[in-house]
Amino acid sequence: MYLSQFGVIDIYTQNQSTVTEFILLGLSADPFIQVVLFHIFLVVYMTTLTGNLLLILAVRADKRLHTSMYFFLSSLSFLDICYTSSIVPKMLVNFLSSKKSISFTGCAVQFFFSLSLGSTECMLLAFMAYDRYVAICIPLRYNMIMNTMASFWMISISWLSACIISSIDTYLTFRLIYCGPNKINHFFCELPLLLRLSCSDISTVNIIKLVSMPIVLFIPLSLILISYIQIITAVMTIHLGKSKAFSTCISHLVVVVIFYGTAMFMYTRPEHLVTEDTDKRVSVFYTVITPMLNPLIYSLRNKDVQKAMRQLIRA
Structure with a gap:
């Protein structure tokens, strides 16, 4: 009675019942549909790996593509390979498994990598929009502003800031107590679903989420919108080559x-x-x-990338 009054028994019970694994329910519970989805996502995954790898190799092989724009593009392709590989392989295994489990540690690892890589992509897309803004609105200063060092630092900032934010989110999320249901109605460990399963106070995680959301989503999106407002304004004043100028940006807009x-x-x-x-x-x-879609969208609308890919495939 005395121990219960001070919460000692409650804490002991929670610690004893903390889950050691999660069950990922996936996209469907129907065995036939799961097999169908396995083949669909396997094709999608192989297409992703092949397309992004070809784009990276094409940019590296063709000296004409050794510019900031294509440096960002090849960095995005590398990022996409890592991002989809942090989620899809486990999803494919679960499609064909009777027990669709992931260990507590495995869930934390997947959570960190998927969150950090996704956050990096948000920031990288913003820097790519800025690159297009400089190229179209102040082209005479493009080589000076978007030099190799500047591009390197933009990509480094994207990776480093995303990793720091994701490390904090991962630490706070996985120090919560999960003492009841361990079934996640999802195909990977994602923040909103995990918070719903926790039986402890999640206010700290929600506060960090409110702080990190502007950094990861709203600030990059604002930079993208400002860049494209300036680009559209500049393009409207161009009498010759208007469609060509905007075609370099439309692919990026689709991805965004x-x-x-x-x-x-x-x-x-x-x-x-x-x-x-x-x-x-x-x-x-x-x-x-x-x-x-990233390598398909960029290569379909970019003749230089198409030519570099053809030369790579023929080589």
Whole structure:
């Protein structure tokens, strides 16, 4: 009675019942649909790896593509390979497994890498928009502003800041107590779903989430919007080559709309609008579909990349 009054028994019970693994319910419970999804996502994953790897090799092989724009593009392809590889292989295994489990440590590792890589992509897309702004609005100063060192620091800032933020989020999320249900209605360990399973106070995690959200989503998106407002204004004053100038940006805009639109839908909705089935379907877009589309979108609208890829394949 005395111990219970001071919460000692409650803490002991929670520690004893802390989960050691999570069950990922995936996209469907139907065995036939799971097999179908396995083959679909296997093709998507192989396409992602092949397309992004070809783009990286093409940029490295063609000296004409050794500019900041293509340095960012090859960095994005490398990032997409890592990002999709942090999620899809485990998802493919679970499609064919009877027990779709992931250990507590494995969930923490997947959480850190998927969150840090996704956050890095948000920031990298913003720097790519700035690169296009400089190229179109102040082209005479492009080589001076977007030199190799500046591009290197922009990419480094994206990776480093995302890793720091994700490390804090991972530490706070996985020091919570998970003492009850361990089933996650998702195909990977993602923050909103994990917080719903915790039986301890999540206020600190929510505060950090509110602080990190502007850094990861809103500030990069604001930079993208400002850059493209300036680009559109500049393009409207160009009498010759207007379509060519804007065609260098339309590919990036498509990627931004798909990636940011689905990510913001997932992380900025009020809690009462959240539905788990919708969550996991939306997550497919920014974790699986966008990494596959990036090399296709950029190569289809860029003759220099197309030519470099053809030469690489023929070599």
